[in-house]
Amino acid sequence: MGELLRCITTDGLVAATALDATDIAAVFEQIHKTSAVVTAAQGRLLTAASLMGCQLKESGNSITLRINGDGPIGSLVAVSDWQGNVRGYCANPIVELPLNAKGKLDVGTAVGKGTLFVTKDLGLKEPYNGAVALVSGEIAEDITAYYAESEQIPTVCALGVLVNPDLTVRCAGGLLIQLLPAAGEDTISAVEDSIKDLPPITAMMQEGMQPFDIVKRALKNFDVEVLSKDRAAYKCNCNRERVKRVLKSIGKEDLLQLAKEQKITEVDCHFCKKSYAFSSEELMQLVEQEK
Numbered sequence: 001m002g003e004l005l006r007c008i009t010t011d012g013l014v015a016a017t018a019l020d021a022t023d024i025a026a027v028f029e030q031i032h033k034t035s036a037v038v039t040a041a042q043g044r045l046l047t048a049a050s051l052m053g054c055q056l057k058e059s060g061n062s063i064t065l066r067i068n069g070d071g072p073i074g075s076l077v078a079v080s081d082w083q084g085n086v087r088g089y090c091a092n093p094i095v096e097l098p099l100n101a102k103g104k105l106d107v108g109t110a111v112g113k114g115t116l117f118v119t120k121d122l123g124l125k126e127p128y129n130g131a132v133a134l135v136s137g138e139i140a141e142d143i144t145a146y147y148a149e150s151e152q153i154p155t156v157c158a159l160g161v162l163v164n165p166d167l168t169v170r171c172a173g174g175l176l177i178q179l180l181p182a183a184g185e186d187t188i189s190a191v192e193d194s195i196k197d198l199p200p201i202t203a204m205m206q207e208g209m210q211p212f213d214i215v216k217r218a219l220k221n222f223d224v225e226v227l228s229k230d231r232a233a234y235k236c237n238c239n240r241e242r243v244k245r246v247l248k249s250i251g252k253e254d255l256l257q258l259a260k261e262q263k264i265t266e267v268d269c270h271f272c273k274k275s276y277a278f279s280s281e282e283l284m285q286l287v288e289q290e291k
Contacts, residue, residue, distance in 0.1 A: 001231040002173075004054055004084045005211040009222040013183040014191060016219060017054065017176045018211035019232060021047040024086060025161050025172035027234035031273055034093040036163040037105045038073055043161035044107065044139035045078040046086045047174035050232050051157075052143075053080025056122070064119040069137055071112025072097070079271075084232035087271040105163065111137030116146055140174075147178070154179040156191070158218075160201035171205040175214055190221040236272035243267050243276045244286060252287050259283040 002020035009015075025043030028034070034042065045065055053063045061082040068075050074091030100106040113134055120128040130150035135141045140159040147155035156177040162170040177195070179187065195218055204214050215224055247255060247267065258265050259280040267276045 001233040003211050004050065004230045004232040005215065006054065006227040006229075007212070007215050007219075007224050008227055009219060009224055011187075011222070013180050013187045014219060014222060015178045015180060016215045016224070017051045018215050019047055019050055019084070019174050020205070020211055021050065021161075021172040021174060021232075022169060022205075024050065024232065024234045026169040028088060029167065029169055031234075032089065032093045034090070034167075035095055036167055037097055037107060037110045038090060038093055038095050039163050039167065039169060040105045040161040041073055041107045041110055041139065042076055042078070042088055042090050043169065043172045044159040044174070045076050046088050046234070047159050047161075047172060048139060048143050048157065048176075049078035049080040049088070050084040050086045051174050051176045052118075053082060053086065054084035054230070054232070056082040056120070058082060058123065060123055062121045064117075064121075066117040066119070067111060067114060067134070067137075067139075067142075068117070069112040069114035069134060071095075071110050071114075071137065073110045073112075076111070077270075081235075081237075083230060085235040086232065087234060087236045089270040107139065108137040111139070113137065116142045118146055118150065143176075154183075154188070156195055156218075158198070158201050160205075162202040162206070171202050173201045173205050173211070173214070175201060175218055177218060191219070194219050194221045236269060236274070238269040238272060238274060240276055243269075247278070247283070248286055248289070255283050255287050259287070 002023050005018045007016045029039045049065045063080050065078045072095045076090045078088035080086045097106045118130040132146045132149050135145045140157045143157040144155050147153045158175040161172040164170050265278045
């Protein structure tokens with residue numbers, strides 16, 4: 001589990017959230033057996049979802065980030081609960097691309113052009129939905145654009161995933177800095193000065209910096225205090241009862257067809273790859289329950 005830290009400047013004008021997402025990205029890679037550039041892209045999206053999810057106020061709230069791009073990865077999905085625990089999947093786990101001009105994994109090309117969709121389930125009758133065109137496909141810039149266009153919150157987002165030659169995750173993390181409503185031009189200038197020479201997240205993590213060290217470095221012109229320190233993990237909430245509800249949702253006719261065609265129907269979870277087996281008799285019982 002990675003440390004998830006929420007901070008605020010002592011003047012109450014800037015909020016910052018930082019996450020060590022190394023374990024989160026590593027578990028995703030182990031489950032989905034992704035190539036390096038896919039691990040980097042999905043790891044960034046999972047980190048962003050966790051940073052945004054921990055800002056939700058009540059138990060049961062969740063946020064879903066979905067990217068529909070025209071790159072070879074296709075779609076990517078990341079879901080976070082209100083504590084920052086995340087799960088995710090992508091359409092194409094294996095994508096091989098040459099490094100970009102900077103010698104880095106080419107996440108932007110892998111994702112391509114498209115749209116970032118944000119859905120917040122706040123326990124109301126209808127979820128909140130927002131969408132923004134992808135700026136670069138590099139994820140962090142796209143999250144920044146979402147906040148600017150959909151929520152009108154000046155935001156700095158930094159995300160990073162460093163992948164080893166054997167495709168395991170060396171380190172991963174993220175930082176979200178947001179100006180609060182009372183912030184003025186002086187605060188904006190101070191934040192801009194603080195971050196203008198900020199190293200990449202993974203570079204700071206390789207130096208041994210923890211989330212609070214990263215926040216202090218990113219807000220070097222401010223005094224910072226910790227609001228909360230928690231742990232976030234890659235966590236799937238699937239179970240047999242949830243899968244039953246999904247099967248019921250496909251309708252009685254399709255359930256009957258499945259029951260007639262095969263003795264055992266297997267349903268795999270997109271997020272954790274766990275498989276659930278249902279006999280034809282069990283499917284018939286679900287049909288009867290629907291009646």
